Amino acid sequence: MSKHISELELDAITEIINIGVGKGAAMLNDITEYPIELSIPEILVSQISDLQGHFLRKFNDKRLCGVKLKFTGIFTGSADIVFDARSANGLVSAVSGQDLVEDEEDLDGIKASTLSEIGNIVLNGIMGTFGNIFTKEISFMIPSYFECDANALPEQLSQYGGDMLITCKTHFKIRKLAVSGDIFIVFADESFDFLLNFVRSSD
Amino acid sequence: MAKKILIADDSMFQRKFYADVVESMSYHYELVKNGREALEALDAGLYDLLILDLLMPEVDGIEVLKSLRDKQSSVPILVISANIQESIKNQCNELGAAGFINKPAKKDKVIEQIQAILR
Numbered sequence: 001m002s003k004h005i006s007e008l009e010l011d012a013i014t015e016i017i018n019i020g021v022g023k024g025a026a027m028l029n030d031i032t033e034y035p036i037e038l039s040i041p042e043i044l045v046s047q048i049s050d051l052q053g054h055f056l057r058k059f060n061d062k063r064l065c066g067v068k069l070k071f072t073g074i075f076t077g078s079a080d081i082v083f084d085a086r087s088a089n090g091l092v093s094a095v096s097g098q099d100l101v102e103d104e105e106d107l108d109g110i111k112a113s114t115l116s117e118i119g120n121i122v123l124n125g126i127m128g129t130f131g132n133i134f135t136k137e138i139s140f141m142i143p144s145y146f147e148c149d150a151n152a153l154p155e156q157l158s159q160y161g162g163d164m165l166i167t168c169k170t171h172f173k174i175r176k177l178a179v180s181g182d183i184f185i186v187f188a189d190e191s192f193d194f195l196l197n198f199v200r201s202s203d
Numbered sequence: 204m205a206k207k208i209l210i211a212d213d214s215m216f217q218r219k220f221y222a223d224v225v226e227s228m229s230y231h232y233e234l235v236k237n238g239r240e241a242l243e244a245l246d247a248g249l250y251d252l253l254i255l256d257l258l259m260p261e262v263d264g265i266e267v268l269k270s271l272r273d274k275q276s277s278v279p280i281l282v283i284s285a286n287i288q289e290s291i292k293n294q295c296n297e298l299g300a301a302g303f304i305n306k307p308a309k310k311d312k313v314i315e316q317i318q319a320i321l322r
Contacts, residue, residue: 023287031307096216113215120214120258121285121306128287137290142213142260 024126059150067119073138075191211241212256238262257284268298
């Protein structure tokens with residue numbers, strides 16, 4: 001299927017994703033009890049190599065911590081929430097009440113468990129909203145925690161398809177906790193086509 | 204005699220949270236981390252309530268609900284899940300769940316639901 005998307009279609013898809021991401025942010029707000037600042041989701045049809053350059057500029061050599069939620073059903077793909085290690089520690093400290101050292105070391109089991117559950121709740125909020133909008137069930141795999149650097153992030157995200165990725169990305173910030181992170185939703189090709197067809201048939 | 208609650212969630216973070224909630228109600232609890240362990244615990248002992256996550260390794264929460272329905276188990280089940288899809292909530296209700304809460308579950312809400320189910 002052609003990936004020629006009109007501005008109006010892109011706007012409609014962005015709005016659907018915005019609703020989902022908004023729900024995810026509301027859940028993060030429920031968890032932390034602090035306001036969440038959210039950027040408008042950006043839809044990218046890009047090559048992995050393009051993303052690599054972007055991530056290197058954005059994260060430099062920071063250690064990244066993330067949670068991946070794979071999904072199947074009307075959509076196939078994965079949703080990932082990614083933090084730099086400092087933000088991850090800050091968030092886990094705020095939620096768990098544990099006083100964590102803000103270094104760049106790997107998170108231990110308890111911290112990884114906490115971050116996994118936060119990711120699980122937020123990413124389920126996003127993808128579950130899609131299921132509710134389309135009134136079709138989406139099935140989820142058990143969320144997995146990962147750590148990597150900016151170089152390896154595209155590989156983490158790109159488990160569906162070849163060199164081209166259809167990615168929705170948004171950035172959020174919890175100013176009071178000095179925590180920020182990014183959410184990526186990567187659709188398998190045919191899943192994005194479903195989204196596009198839905199928008200076209202809703203005209 | 205104090206009520207005994209079985210808590211099944213693969214998240215250590217959530218298990219600790221539910222344990223604290225149940226303890227604050229002066230109830231006893233046991234913790235398991237997947238559906239298989241939950242079914243084994245229910246076969247081996249008597250519980251007044253099962254707090255059940257859905258997305259768990261080995262045997263998931265929906266399978267636990269189906270298994271308990273097939274066994275005609277009388278233990279009430281409170282599902283607490285991150286899955287916000289209406290279809291999932293309906294499925295849990297149809298499979299006999301006594302209550303359903305979406306994560307992140309607030310302490311007050313969990314207490315309220317436990318009290319309502321055990322009343």
